Amino acid sequence: MHPAQLLVVDDDPIVLDSLKELLSLEGYSVSTADSLSGARGELKQRQFHTVLLDVRLPDGNGLELVEEIGATSAAVIMMTAYGTIEDAVQAVKIGAHNYLTKPLKDEEILLNIERGLEHRSLLNENALLREQLEQNLHLENFVCQDPAMRRALEQVRIVASTDTTVLITGESGTGKTVTVRALHENSKRADKPFVEVNCGSLPETLLESELFGHVKGAFTGAVENRRGKFEVAEGGTIFLDEISNASPSLQMKLLRVLESFEFEPVGSTKTISLDVRVVLATNQELSELVSKGRFREDLYYRVNVFNIHLPPLRERRGEIPLLTHHFLEKYRSQNTRELHGFTPEVMRVLTEFDWPGNVRELENVVQRAVVLAQGAFITLTDLPVEVVGEQVMPEPEEGKEILPLKKALGRWEKQIIIEALRANNGLRKETAKGLGINRTTLYNKMREFGLLDM
Ligand SMILES: Nc1ncnc2c1ncn2[C@@H]1O[C@H](COP(=O)(O)OP(=O)(O)OP(=O)(O)O)[C@@H](O)[C@H]1O
Ligand SMILES: [Mg+2]
Incomplete structure (x- = not known):
């Protein structure tokens, strides 16, 4: 692994020297500059991963540089003295990763650099993946990094341009609805309606009239003609969620729709023809329902033409x-x-x-x-x-390395303090009281275990 490239910008030679020493010892490759123009020169020559930037510099304000650098190319960490905190806060608003107040503490600097690097690589990776996918697929507010998810989106891309019926499978909350939306938005039907119906949320008879519409007098309460969702979706995409819940009579009607794209509204004899793309979803194994006789086999074959599976998180x-x-x-x-x-x-x-x-x-x-x-x-x-x-507390494992007692106990102590803080919503006074120690002891232990930000 190449060492991360850092640039430190400060007009105080003592700050520059001490940071250079600290960061080089940590294995970073460090360049320095003592002015805005010096920093610009360095930035032209090399790609930096993180920039530590003083606010007040002899030839201007560090803020100017933040925008020039941009959040994805390097993580910027501002270093601010008492009088320039507002500028540092402003810098974070326009894209700096964080700010540190002077006098600087070594630990804080190192921690922030690590976080900055992490953050930057996440942003970069996301930007890269997006670029690759977006060349072919227009995706909004969709995050995708996992190989299986990327394969699923590749399938979306392939099938989007066709009128093929699509079956989406995946547990609740895995992103079925957003995926179907993406499918719709990348199809030639994008400017036509997208209609979603949950087949598990309505009683059988209501659901049929919801989907196919009804004519006046078809049943008690049908006081006027009503268009069904299939008609509303005309030209666009209809998404039928939880299809495994469809009753036998609905299954028969769906089979007809998928075979011939025709149906009759409830209580009507007039046949309506449709132009819709049908997408269905289920979180049950349809083939199992078929073998149990709860899902029509002929419908199963019509539904399961093209299956996209979304893995659980x-x-x-x-x-x-x-x-x-x-x-x-x-x-x-x-x-x-x-x-x-x-x-x-x-x-x-x-x-x-x-x-x-x-x-x-x-x-x-x-x-x-x-x-x-x-x-x-x-x-x-x-x-x-x-x-x-x-x-919960770490179970003592057999064959695990033996730690000095103090260190081993420390792990338990840390867990106990975390639990207690959590139980008291982070209130230190209550926590100390609950643990039977005084606040200073609690504070010292929190510092020792790196819990001060809890
Ligand atoms: N890859 C993703 N990127 C960004 N947001 C996502 C992603 N996947 C899901 N979400 C978000 O998670 C929430 C749940 O997603 P969605 O409604 O699509 O799940 P679902 O599989 O349709 O759930 P259900 O089975 O309950 O209908 C939504 O708010 C959605 O915006
Ligand atoms: Mg959904």
Whole structure:
């Protein structure tokens, strides 16, 4: 691995020297500049991964440089003294990754550089993947990084230009609806209606009239003619979700629609012909329902022409960081603070959780955390217990390396403190009381275990 390239810009030679020494020792490759023009010269010569940038420089304000650099090419970390905090905050608004206040602390600098590098590579990777996919497929608000998901989108691209019936399979919350939308938007029907009907949400008779419409007097309550969703979708795409719930009579009608694109509204004898693309979804194994006699075999063959499968989120954990950042951007404005991101601990918990509700559940958890967050970073206390709850104490494992007692106990101590902080919503006074220690001891232990941002 090549060392990350860092550029440090500050007009104070002491700051430059000490940062250069610190960062070189950490294995980074470090260049320095003592002015805006010097920095511009360096930036022309080399691709930097992270830029540490002073706000006040002899030939201008560091802010000017932030926009020039751009968020995806390098992560910019501002270094600010007391008098220039507002400028640093402004810099974060226009794309800087974060800011540090002087006097600088080594640990903080290193941590921020690491986060900046991580953030930048995520952004870059996303931009690259998007570029590749978007050459062929127009996708909005769709995050995709996992190989299986990319194959699914490739299938979307292939089938979008045809009128083939498509079956989408995947657990609840895996993104079936957004995928079908993408399919519609990339088809020649894009400027025609997109209609979604959930076949599990209405009783049988209502559902039939919802789909096919009815004529006045067809049943009690049918006081006038009503167009069904199939007619509303004319020329466009109709998406029938939870198709496994269709009753035998609805299955028969659907079979006819898929075979001849014709139907009659409920209570009518007039046949209507249609031009619609039909997409169906299910989270059940249709072939099993066929063998149990609960789903018509002939309909199964009509439905299962082209199958796109969306894997559950727990099978594509690699995408979780990207999705998480995507949802942070989406909901960021719901918190009046400057939210810079997630603590590494949070990212680890989110990536390891099993997500029974898939992407929808992750989105809800991030939205909630954004609202709850009290500081610049989302911390473990902002996550619901069912997500963090699995973070129980490490089971003693056989054959595991033997640690010095103090260190081994420290792990347990850290867990106990995390649990206690969580139980007290991060309130240190209550936590210390609950643990039977004083606040200073708690503070010192939190510092020792790197929990100060909890
Ligand atoms: N790849 C993705 N990128 C961005 N957002 C996504 C992605 N997948 C899902 N989402 C978001 O997650 C939520 C759930 O997605 P969606 O409604 O498409 O799931 P679903 O499979 O249709 O769920 P259900 O089975 O309950 O109908 C939506 O808010 C959607 O915007
Ligand atoms: Mg859906």
